[in-house]
Amino acid sequence: MENHDKAQLLSFLKTLPPVEFCCVYGSFLHPNNPGSAKSTMVDCILGVSNPRQWHSENLTLNNDHYSSWMVLLGGARLITDVADELGVGVHFNPFVSWNDKMFKYGVVRMQDLVQDILNWERFYLSGRLQKPVHVLLDNLDIANVNxxxxxxxxxxxxxxxxxxxxxxxxxxxxxxxxxxxxxxxxxxxxxxxxxxxxxxxxxxxxxxxxxxxxxxxxxxxxxxxxxxxxxxxxxxxxxxxxxx
Incomplete structure (x- = not known):
C-alpha cells in the first residue's frame, strides 16, 4: 500500500470511534489483475471490544453511515442484534463517502474475530484473513493469532x-x-x-x-x-x- 493511501485510511479511521483492529482488503488494495484500475470502494474490517457501545457512539458521530430504518427502529441495539443473530457477527456500512472516496466497513466484536480465526466458527472473517490483507491497526496482535x-x-x-x-x-x-x-x-x-x-x-x-x-x-x-x-x-x- 502506498504511503498516501495509508495516510488517507488512517485519517478516515479518526472520523470513527476508536477501534482495536483494522484491516483493508479487496481490489482497492490489491487489484485482481496487474495493471488494472483500483476499485473506488475501500473495504475494511474493524474490530471493537463492545459493538453496541461503538455503534451508539458512531450513530452520534456518523448517523448517515447507517440505514435509516435501523436507526429509527432500534439504533445500536438493533444493529448489533441483527449482526449477531441473523448475520455472521459483522455489521457492514457500505457506500460511505469521505474525502472523494467510497468506503465499506464491517464492525465485529474482537472476541468473535478471535474465535472465528481460531475455530472457524462462522468461517467468514477467518476466510477473509486467509487471503492477503493490509493491517492498519492491530492492538491485540491479531496478525500473530492468524x-x-x-x-x-x-x-x-x-x-x-x-x-x-x-x-x-x-x-x-x-x-x-x-x-x-x-x-x-x-x-x-x-x-x-x-x-x-x-x-x-x-x-x-x-x-x-x-x-x-x-x-x-x-x-x-x-x-x-x-x-x-x-x-x-x-x-x-x-x-x-x-x-x-
Missing amino acids: SVNLRAAMSAALLLLPSKFTEEELYAKICSLSYMGDLRMLFAEDRNKVKKIVQGQFELFRLMYKPFIEEYETKELLRRCLSGNTRPIISQCTVQCFEA
Missing part, C-alpha cells in the same frame, strides 16, 4: 489437492475454501474470481504461506522439485515417496 488460521487453511487445501500441484494451485485451493458453498459463485460472482485473485496477488500469497511450505518441507511432508515449468512442482510425500 498464523493458526493460515496453517489450518494450508492443511485443508493439501487434503483437497492431488499428490502433485503447483504453488499457484495451492494458493487457489486456499483461496477457494471461503467460497465453497457460496451460492453467489454460481450466479452473481465471476467464476474466474479465485484465479484472478491468486494471479494478481501471487507474491503476497507466497509471502503469507512460504513459512508453512518450508516447515512442511523440513518435516518431509512436502517436496519441491524443478520441472520444465518456470515454477516448481510440489509433491505431497508419503511412505512410498521416501522409499523411492
Whole structure:
C-alpha cells in the first residue's frame, strides 16, 4: 500500500470511534489483475471490544453511515442484534463517502474475530484473513493469532489437492475454501474470481504461506522439485515417496 493511501485510511479511521483492529482488503488494495484500475470502494474490517457501545457512539458521530430504518427502529441495539443473530457477527456500512472516496466497513466484536480465526466458527472473517490483507491497526496482535488460521487453511487445501500441484494451485485451493458453498459463485460472482485473485496477488500469497511450505518441507511432508515449468512442482510425500 502506498504511503498516501495509508495516510488517507488512517485519517478516515479518526472520523470513527476508536477501534482495536483494522484491516483493508479487496481490489482497492490489491487489484485482481496487474495493471488494472483500483476499485473506488475501500473495504475494511474493524474490530471493537463492545459493538453496541461503538455503534451508539458512531450513530452520534456518523448517523448517515447507517440505514435509516435501523436507526429509527432500534439504533445500536438493533444493529448489533441483527449482526449477531441473523448475520455472521459483522455489521457492514457500505457506500460511505469521505474525502472523494467510497468506503465499506464491517464492525465485529474482537472476541468473535478471535474465535472465528481460531475455530472457524462462522468461517467468514477467518476466510477473509486467509487471503492477503493490509493491517492498519492491530492492538491485540491479531496478525500473530492468524498464523493458526493460515496453517489450518494450508492443511485443508493439501487434503483437497492431488499428490502433485503447483504453488499457484495451492494458493487457489486456499483461496477457494471461503467460497465453497457460496451460492453467489454460481450466479452473481465471476467464476474466474479465485484465479484472478491468486494471479494478481501471487507474491503476497507466497509471502503469507512460504513459512508453512518450508516447515512442511523440513518435516518431509512436502517436496519441491524443478520441472520444465518456470515454477516448481510440489509433491505431497508419503511412505512410498521416501522409499523411492
